[in-house]
Amino acid sequence: QSVLTQPPSASGTPGQRVTVSCSGSTSNVGSNAVNWYQQLPGTAPKLLIYSNDQRPSGVPYRFSGSTSGTSASLAISGLQSEDEADYYCAAWDDSLNGHYVFGTGTKVTVL
Amino acid sequence: QVQLQGSGPGLAKPSETLSLTCGVSGYSISRGYYWGWIRQPPGKGLEWIGSIYQSGSTFYNPSLKSRVTISVDTSRNYFSLRLRFLTAADTAIYYCARQNQMLYWFDPWGQGTLVTVSS
Numbered sequence: 056q057s058v059l060t061q062p063p064s065a066s067g068t069p070g071q072r073v074t075v076s077c078s079g080s081t082s083n084v085g086s087n088a089v090n091w092y093q094q095l096p097g098t099a100p101k102l103l104i105y106s107n108d109q110r111p112s113g114v115p116y117r118f119s120g121s122t123s124g125t126s127a128s129l130a131i132s133g134l135q136s137e138d139e140a141d142y143y144c145a146a147w148d149d150s151l152n153g154h155y156v157f158g159t160g161t162k163v164t165v166l
Numbered sequence: 167q168v169q170l171q172g173s174g175p176g177l178a179k180p181s182e183t184l185s186l187t188c189g190v191s192g193y194s195i196s197r198g199y200y201w202g203w204i205r206q207p208p209g210k211g212l213e214w215i216g217s218i219y220q221s222g223s224t225f226y227n228p229s230l231k232s233r234v235t236i237s238v239d240t241s242r243n244y245f246s247l248r249l250r251f252l253t254a255a256d257t258a259i260y261y262c263a264r265q266n267q268m269l270y271w272f273d274p275w276g277q278g279t280l281v282t283v284s285s
Binding site: 057087088090092099100101102105106111143145146147151152153154155156157158159160 | 202204211212213214217225226227228261266269270271272273274275276277278
């Protein structure tokens with residue numbers, strides 16, 4: 056159902072760099088700002104990155120976002136154990152009179 | 167500090183209507199922002215349901231539009247969700263959240279309300 060495709064899983068050892076991709080289309084990622092959410096186990100999602108590459112206050116510098124065409128990426132530099140969570144990209148989609156769409160979600164595991 | 171607190175029944179019957187409310191503290195709804203609902207079936211991903219502005223203007227997920235109504239009460243500082251004709255597929259954690267008007271990000275989120283649809 057989701058129009059934003061993410062890999063189901065990603066993993067790394069502590070200190071490594073991990074990236075999560077988000078593939079969309081010209082009606083969403085290609086023309087609107089991408090947001091990223093982190094969902095720790097058993098908790099509500101939390102805004103991690105907004106407007107493609109902006110970090111809200113309190114989000115560590117090791118999290119960064121970028122976009123290129125109809126794709127977006129989330130990078131975690133210097134992976135830490137507390138980063139083990141589900142990550143979702145999201146964007147406004149201009150089709151069907153406009154609606155907000157989430158990615159399929161990626162489970163990041165710290166080995 | 168803005169906080170959102172969702173509330174409503176944890177169990178609903180098929181074909182009936184679900185009603186949830188989200189109380190907002192630390193910020194007046196009438197000052198701005200959109201206010202939205204998102205849901206997450208157990209073990210699955212996030213799905214936007216719809217959002218409302220202080221004026222009462224709404225926009226909904228096309229896939230749910232025929233069954234959803236979102237309303238706002240600025241005097242009591244809360245907004246509500248009604249979802250009609252429930253089926254088991256509507257079983258989910260329902261989150262309420264504040265939504266940025268220009269870039270559409272959601273922050274902060276309420277703690278979530280688990281709703282199970284079962285007879």
